[in-house]
Amino acid sequence: MMRRLTEIRVQDGYRIWVRFDDGVEGEVDFSKKPRTGVYASWQDYEYFRRARVGEFGELVWDNQVDFSADSLWRMVTGHAPEEKAQPTAETKAYA
Numbered sequence: 001m002m003r004r005l006t007e008i009r010v011q012d013g014y015r016i017w018v019r020f021d022d023g024v025e026g027e028v029d030f031s032k033k034p035r036t037g038v039y040a041s042w043q044d045y046e047y048f049r050r051a052r053v054g055e056f057g058e059l060v061w062d063n064q065v066d067f068s069a070d071s072l073w074r075m076v077t078g079h080a081p082e083e084k085a086q087p088t089a090e091t092k093a094y095a
Contacts, residue, residue, distance in 0.1 A: 003069040004057025010049045014042070018072055021057065026076035038065055 007019040014031040035043045041064065042048045054060035059067045074080060 002057075003073045005053045005059060005069045005072070006057070008051060008053055008059060010051055014045075014048060016051055016059070018059070018076065020069060020073055020076075024073065024077060028072055028075050041065070 004021040005018055006021050009017040011017055011027065013029075014033070015027050015029050017025070017027050019025040030042075030048075033039050033042070041061065047061065051059055051061055054066060057069045059069070059072060
């Protein structure tokens with residue numbers, strides 16, 4: 001099952017709060033990503049803040065950098081996308 005982002009909120013410190021179509025939500029910390037190569041544009045924090053949900057439910061920056069919802073879901077839950085996540089202290093699931 002492919003996940004889709006339904007909502008994001010850019011937080012301080014290169015963090016983004018995300019909510020998925022299955023109700024799971026959590027925060028992804030991008031502060032440790034190097035700001036070189038494809039991430040060089042993140043040196044400008046205002047550019048990083050332009051993150052949005054893309055056409056296919058992915059996280060995108062001006063169609064140059066993107067993260068699939070499945071990879072973000074794994075970062076938030078610690079589970080493979082094909083597994084069903086159980087809510088933990090770090091993640092909340094809503095029906």
